[in-house]
Amino acid sequence: MAGPAGGRPHAISRAGALGMVGVSPTSDAGWIRREAAIAGEGGTPYGVGLLAWALATAPEQLEAVLELRPTLASVSFGPYAEPVRRLRAAGILTATQVCSPADLEEAEAAADVDVVVVRGAEGGGHGRDAMGTLPLLQLVLDRTTRPVYAAGGILDHRGLAAVLAAGAAGAWVGTAFLGCVEAAGSAAAKATLFAAEQTGYGRVFDRAQAADWPPEFGGRAVANAFFDEWVGREDEIDDAARARFRAAVADGDFSVAHVYAGQGVAALTGETTAAEVVAGFARALDPPSAG
Ligand SMILES: Cc1cc2nc3c(=O)[nH]c(=O)nc-3n(C[C@H](O)[C@H](O)[C@H](O)COP(=O)(O)O)c2cc1C
Structure with a gap:
């Protein structure tokens, strides 16, 4: 996850899962190398997540990952076929996230990806x-x-057991790790997560940051409150609203500033460790108890 993961995913990998370094559109190659060095310290396996659309303006991100040779590289959201081809040619396992049957068709036709997420x-x-997740997984x-x-929406061992029973080879989890001590984020951002009941989907925060995410x-x-004010009229977000948003990010005012999280956020109630979260997921692999 760009933002909260930084170089901390080694706490996830050391607990037995595979932690990913999330590369944001503005991360440079030096940042990727530094975070990968922390994530991979002592030979700890790690993955790197690239945003495909950002590679057009930041091709050095892909070059850095090719050099680093992480255990897994994910390239999602945008033109990922050519990066996937190069990563596979370098012997790196690849994944991409598909959000619809049409995305899967594209992945099958255009990219010989190793893992479909x-x-x-x-x-x-x-x-x-x-x-x-469930209807898409079955399809x-x-x-x-x-x-x-x-x-x-995979929050703990029950969600993991459900998708494994459906036939998935594994789960790919973000939100469940957001409350970890190892996750980046201010105390105020984490308090916002722990108090949250509702999420919203849209382009409000991208427009407020003038980010180039494909629509x-x-x-x-x-x-x-900021999301509720602008959702559905994102294209009207103007310079004044952007200035208000920037100030709120600087001040840690989360009635305006964003905290990305999935619907499962309501299950996060207080700080935990990545090792505890991974151990909780591992209960999905316990043999069924007798009686
Ligand atoms: C804070 C946050 C940042 C994320 N950043 C990225 C990212 O940089 N690249 C990416 O491919 N996916 C990113 N994701 C999406 C995750 O890869 C994954 O699809 C999602 O977290 C799974 O759903 P869940 O949050 O319900 O576990 C992010 C998710 C969160 C919550």
């Missing part, structure tokens, strides 16, 4: 607001022979 609309951060499993990971990929974040 089904990303339902419940998920935090960016994606399409197209289909929920995709019928239409590909590749390993499929499920993403969106079909909106973001899911904790709903707040």
Whole structure:
């Protein structure tokens, strides 16, 4: 996850899952190398998540990942076929997130990706607001022979057990890690997460930041007063609103500033550790108890 993950995903990998370094559109190659060095310290496996649309203006992000050779590289949201081809040619395992049956068709036709990640609309951060995780997962499993990971709304061992029972090879999780001590984010941002009940989906926060996300990929974040004010009329967000938003980000005023999170945010109630979250997920693999 761009933002909260930074170099901290090694706490996830050391607990037995695979932590990902989330690369934001503005991260430079030096940032990626530094964060990868922390994530991979002592040979710890890690993945890197690239935003495909951002590579057009930041091609050095892909070059850095090719050099670093992480265990897994994900390239999602935009033209990912050529980056995936280069990563695979370099012997790096690849994944991409699909948010609809049409996305899967494209992935099957255009890119020989190693892992397909089904990303339902419940998920935090960016994606399409197209289909929920479970219907999309079942459709995709019928239409590909590749390993499929499920993403969106998987909060603990019960969600993981459900998608494994459906046929997924694994789960891809964001929101459940947002309350971890290792996650970046101010105390005020985490308090916002722990108090949150509702998320909203849209382009409000992208327009407020003048971010170049393709319009079909909106973001899911904790709903707040600024979101409610502008949702549905994102194109009217003007310089005054952008200035108000920038000031709120600087001041940590989360009635205006954004905190990306999925629908599962309501289950986050207080700080925990990445190791505890991973151990909780691992309960999905426990043998069923007798009686
Ligand atoms: C704060 C946050 C940042 C994210 N950043 C990225 C990102 O940089 N690249 C990416 O491919 N997905 C990103 N995602 C989406 C995740 O990869 C994943 O699809 C999502 O978190 C799964 O749903 P969940 O949040 O319900 O677990 C982000 C998600 C969150 C919550």
